[in-house]
Amino acid sequence: MKFTFKGGIHPYEGKELTEDKDVKEYLPKGDMVYPLSQHIGAPAKPVVKKGDRVLVGQLIAEAGGFVSANIHSSVSGTVKVIENRLTSSGSKVNSIVIENDGQFEEADFATNAISKPLNELTKEEILEAIKSAGVVGMGGAGFPTHVKLSPKEPDKIDTIIVNASECEPYLTSDYRRIIDEADKVIGGLEIVLTMFPGAKGIIGIEDNKPKAIKLLKEKLAGRTDIIVNALKTKYPEGAERQLIYANTGRYINSNMLPADAGCIVHNVDTVYAIYEAVREGRPLIDRLVTVSGDAITEPTNFVVRMGTSYKELIEAAGGFKGTPDKVIAGGPMMGKAIYELDLPATKSSSAILCMSKDEVAEYEPSACIRCGRCVDVCPGRVMPNALANAVERDDMDTFMSLNGMECCECGCCSYICPAKRHLTQTIAGARKLVLASRKK
Amino acid sequence: MDVMSIVIAAAVIGAVGILAAVLLGIASEKFKVEVDPKEEAVREVLPGNNCGGCGYPGCDGLAAAIAKGEAKPDACPVGGPEVAEKIAQIVGGEVSATKKVAYVKCAGNCEKAKDAYQYVGPQDCRIASNSPGAGPKACSYGCMGYGSCVKACQFGAISIIDGIAVVDKDKCKSCGMCVAACPRNIIEMVPYDAGAKVQCNSKDFGKDVKAACSVGCIGCGICAKNCPEGAITVEGFLAKVDYSKCTGCGTCKEKCPVKVIE
Numbered sequence: 001m002k003f004t005f006k007g008g009i010h011p012y013e014g015k016e017l018t019e020d021k022d023v024k025e026y027l028p029k030g031d032m033v034y035p036l037s038q039h040i041g042a043p044a045k046p047v048v049k050k051g052d053r054v055l056v057g058q059l060i061a062e063a064g065g066f067v068s069a070n071i072h073s074s075v076s077g078t079v080k081v082i083e084n085r086l087t088s089s090g091s092k093v094n095s096i097v098i099e100n101d102g103q104f105e106e107a108d109f110a111t112n113a114i115s116k117p118l119n120e121l122t123k124e125e126i127l128e129a130i131k132s133a134g135v136v137g138m139g140g141a142g143f144p145t146h147v148k149l150s151p152k153e154p155d156k157i158d159t160i161i162v163n164a165s166e167c168e169p170y171l172t173s174d175y176r177r178i179i180d181e182a183d184k185v186i187g188g189l190e191i192v193l194t195m196f197p198g199a200k201g202i203i204g205i206e207d208n209k210p211k212a213i214k215l216l217k218e219k220l221a222g223r224t225d226i227i228v229n230a231l232k233t234k235y236p237e238g239a240e241r242q243l244i245y246a247n248t249g250r251y252i253n254s255n256m257l258p259a260d261a262g263c264i265v266h267n268v269d270t271v272y273a274i275y276e277a278v279r280e281g282r283p284l285i286d287r288l289v290t291v292s293g294d295a296i297t298e299p300t301n302f303v304v305r306m307g308t309s310y311k312e313l314i315e316a317a318g319g320f321k322g323t324p325d326k327v328i329a330g331g332p333m334m335g336k337a338i339y340e341l342d343l344p345a346t347k348s349s350s351a352i353l354c355m356s357k358d359e360v361a362e363y364e365p366s367a368c369i370r371c372g373r374c375v376d377v378c379p380g381r382v383m384p385n386a387l388a389n390a391v392e393r394d395d396m397d398t399f400m401s402l403n404g405m406e407c408c409e410c411g412c413c414s415y416i417c418p419a420k421r422h423l424t425q426t427i428a429g430a431r432k433l434v435l436a437s438r439k440k
Numbered sequence: 441m442d443v444m445s446i447v448i449a450a451a452v453i454g455a456v457g458i459l460a461a462v463l464l465g466i467a468s469e470k471f472k473v474e475v476d477p478k479e480e481a482v483r484e485v486l487p488g489n490n491c492g493g494c495g496y497p498g499c500d501g502l503a504a505a506i507a508k509g510e511a512k513p514d515a516c517p518v519g520g521p522e523v524a525e526k527i528a529q530i531v532g533g534e535v536s537a538t539k540k541v542a543y544v545k546c547a548g549n550c551e552k553a554k555d556a557y558q559y560v561g562p563q564d565c566r567i568a569s570n571s572p573g574a575g576p577k578a579c580s581y582g583c584m585g586y587g588s589c590v591k592a593c594q595f596g597a598i599s600i601i602d603g604i605a606v607v608d609k610d611k612c613k614s615c616g617m618c619v620a621a622c623p624r625n626i627i628e629m630v631p632y633d634a635g636a637k638v639q640c641n642s643k644d645f646g647k648d649v650k651a652a653c654s655v656g657c658i659g660c661g662i663c664a665k666n667c668p669e670g671a672i673t674v675e676g677f678l679a680k681v682d683y684s685k686c687t688g689c690g691t692c693k694e695k696c697p698v699k700v701i702e
Contacts, residue, residue, distance in 0.1 A: 089572065090571070090572025090573035091574065091580075336572055337557075337572065338572065339556050339557035339572065339573070340556075358560075361558065391567075394591070422560075422561045422562050425561045425562060425570075426561075426562050428567075428570060429562070429564070429567030429568075430567075433566060
């Protein structure tokens, strides 16, 4: 195993801004906003109404279907209103707004904790605990974890991969989670492994995090059921398909799920949340968020309660240094630029990056010079130049015949393009059109 | 060179030619494809743009469909009432007489509508509509002006003027390609001589509309109350005109507080 994949790029990492700083817990002051769609699937249904008093960890919206997730309050206070609010995706989503009373009075969720030894835990118990805690994939997509852990053919799953590669520049929240809570991360993976007897656990981590690798290897010394793979540092090592290939040598395409290759992939924060849900009965109400970038006074990792406004987090990190030119929700490669700061942190908010210079807007795109560098770096093994040309002349048949749907929108082609063409954006736009026409 | 060889070659080729001509002549009589004379007549009348606006593969496809009775005589959107009438004379059937044209339901040009942020990327509405807020315009229903409809129009009837698409209704052949191209579904087919048209597509609450654009329909309902024909209804904070009832009296235009009806 080479622990890498074809293509990829080496952008400036920017991790030194936050990686050695202690994580701070941030207690929100203002109103909390809980969008009912923080996950993939059906929106959750509110179970509280205006004027109700809620406690920390209390269920405020229940899953609206099998592929959906529960949402819990992360503060104590009263429900102010249920209305459409702007989220970091840029669209308005029906949300529960809770007026925070600043008491942080906790509901009694510790009674749900299951303290049985690992070998006595049943699959149903674990799934139920995860489902009621509202755990979703915290790497960015927000796919409900209990659905991911119920594959059609569970016997075929032979590998559980914990994605600790954190290949996006600037982000260090997963790294801090491992350094601070390695036992709970391993504990979470052990719980998942009990559900799939015979499966092997792999923690895939990029080799630019030697301290974390050393720590994990020490903790797992002498164990054969969980191994730590030091992967080559390269973006997008943490993309699901590339991660599976680097760790197992199995290749999947856009029509397949990781389960088709016998794998289930979880983010570090997700396995941590699984541990807390099962062992402490604690619902998913907070997560680590990296607030970083060169326009932030004190880049820091925060333990953020869901629903906290980005504005408060930026203030907590010392506010802006100068005027930021661009603020991004998520990592710089795949995150979305935001144009309004009063947005709630959700289950899939991994970072807030504030840049003093908008490096994308600085260059005018020019014609393709046919150098082929985008083809070289594309981890999806497609030809971004040809795909973008096809989209520009509205030729969707060519787009499909060149396997345009294999694009994972990682952004490597746009990053490397010397002509500064908007390759990823163009291809991503066409993919959305194709997906939308399939739904019809 | 021997003259005879040239003569022989010419004779052989000539003989083969005559033989082939006779065979082809017999074959064309024997294996003749029966073409409905109606279909040919209809095809003669159709404009021949092959734009596909009717939904059939070109004018030949539509002519066949009309001759078989699968499509109505007025199925060609480009030809308009004159062509429809001629076709109706050939195949029989009735024609609806109104000519329809495309209409962009947005008046929020650069000056009147605000942008939420600066957009960097391909100048194409369908791609821009994937950026946060479904595009940089503060109003998520309005025309973005990147011209996907301009590219789709084969008749040069649409142009971007001051940041929004404007249809030249005399050039419009009502093929409907722009209606399909617009990611925000702003373009609607309206009667050529429609008396009152609502120049807004925003289904937002009045306050939000006001915040994004100075000429947006706020859904106040004054037009609906004052229309003597009862042709205007307000659905989801947006006025809608029933063109079959509208007489073009102009009362709504006078009463509208934001002057969004033209």
